[in-house]
Amino acid sequence: MATKNDLKVGQTLWVVEQDCRQNYLKHKECTISKVGNKNFELKEFPRNKFSIESLEIASDFNNNTKCYFTLQEILDINEKTNLLSKLNSCFDWRNGKNISLEKLRKISDIISEE
Numbered sequence: 001m002a003t004k005n006d007l008k009v010g011q012t013l014w015v016v017e018q019d020c021r022q023n024y025l026k027h028k029e030c031t032i033s034k035v036g037n038k039n040f041e042l043k044e045f046p047r048n049k050f051s052i053e054s055l056e057i058a059s060d061f062n063n064n065t066k067c068y069f070t071l072q073e074i075l076d077i078n079e080k081t082n083l084l085s086k087l088n089s090c091f092d093w094r095n096g097k098n099i100s101l102e103k104l105r106k107i108s109d110i111i112s113e114e
Helices: 071-090 101-112
Strands: 012-018 024-035 039-042 045-051 065-068
Touching: 012 071, 024 071, 045 065, 065 071, 071 101
Parallel strands: none
Antiparallel strands: 012 024, 012 065, 024 039, 039 045
């Protein structure tokens, strides 16, 4: 959860756009152009406002766009999704999303050994 103090005009954020099925489409680096009390705006998305609290686009029509502070956060989420998919194809993982990224990496390394 971000706060207004975490965001400054001119700061760069990474934005991920997804389709309606939450499939990852693309990410890009964007610059904050305005910070209000509840929302902020990005130079690259001039017609959209983003919630400071959730870092998601503040719209009832498009809530599949989200901001992150670093590119590494996005890469970690994508890696975790890919590792879970890989593990789900081998095992029946009911609560796999509760497993940490480090544990998933270790499991994946073990499975990959031949």
